[in-house]
Amino acid sequence: MTDPRPPRRSAPELRPTLPSWAVVSDARLRHVERVAGLVSQWAEEMGVPDSERNRWLRAVWLHDAVRDAPEEDLRRWAPSVEGPVDLRHGAASAALAKTSGETDRGVLDAVRYHSLGLAEWDMVGRVLYCADYLEPGRTQEQAQRAGLAARFSRDPTGVLREVARARVARLIASGWPLPEPTVRFWNSLFPRPAAEPA
Numbered sequence: 001m002t003d004p005r006p007p008r009r010s011a012p013e014l015r016p017t018l019p020s021w022a023v024v025s026d027a028r029l030r031h032v033e034r035v036a037g038l039v040s041q042w043a044e045e046m047g048v049p050d051s052e053r054n055r056w057l058r059a060v061w062l063h064d065a066v067r068d069a070p071e072e073d074l075r076r077w078a079p080s081v082e083g084p085v086d087l088r089h090g091a092a093s094a095a096l097a098k099t100s101g102e103t104d105r106g107v108l109d110a111v112r113y114h115s116l117g118l119a120e121w122d123m124v125g126r127v128l129y130c131a132d133y134l135e136p137g138r139t140q141e142q143a144q145r146a147g148l149a150a151r152f153s154r155d156p157t158g159v160l161r162e163v164a165r166a167r168v169a170r171l172i173a174s175g176w177p178l179p180e181p182t183v184r185f186w187n188s189l190f191p192r193p194a195a196e197p198a
């Protein structure tokens with residue numbers, strides 16, 4: 001699963017591609033390609049400039065780049081992160097991306113926090129968080145996911161809230177304490193209503 005593989009060229013409309021240091025299974029690569037396809041579709045529908053589309057796709061190709069690396073490597077690359085590999089691989093990939101020359105704060109934050117959420121995200125983090133969950137290869141609740149994916153370009157904030165509901169619920173179900181960035185992310189999406197005037 002972690003054998004070196006010849007560099008794989010992604011379809012031109014989905015470029016860039018995986019970084020040279022990626023450690024991913026074939027199934028993971030398929031997932032990342034589907035996320036890239038969905039993100040590319042949203043960029044088209046939303047008419048974003050090529051430079052912004054490139055930021056979105058850079059984050060996609062980086063986000064799970066070391067998801068299948070050995071756990072001891074993930075600990076070494078992301079020593080300050082507690083918790084299971086699920087919560088660690090984003091930070092590890094962001095650290096490696098930074099070392100490899102990625103300087104865009106929005107892209108790095110999107111990658112680092114893609115399993116957790118981050119209140120301060122710009123559009124890159126929001127797009128990745130949604131596309132990672134809504135890509136068509138996931139088999140649970142497929143119709144609901146497809147509906148949200150189709151709605152994203154018209155209502156990114158509404159879809160982000162729906163995706164957060166589902167993803168945070170799964171994190172809670174895992175039994176792991178909610179990480180602090182997730183709590184702040186959640187509260188930023190569902191702020192308290194303003195108090196009624198007396």
Ligand SMILES: [Fe+2]
Binds near residue numbers: 089115
């Ligand atoms: Fe991931």
Ligand SMILES: [Fe+2]
Binds near residue numbers: 031
């Ligand atoms: Fe992913």
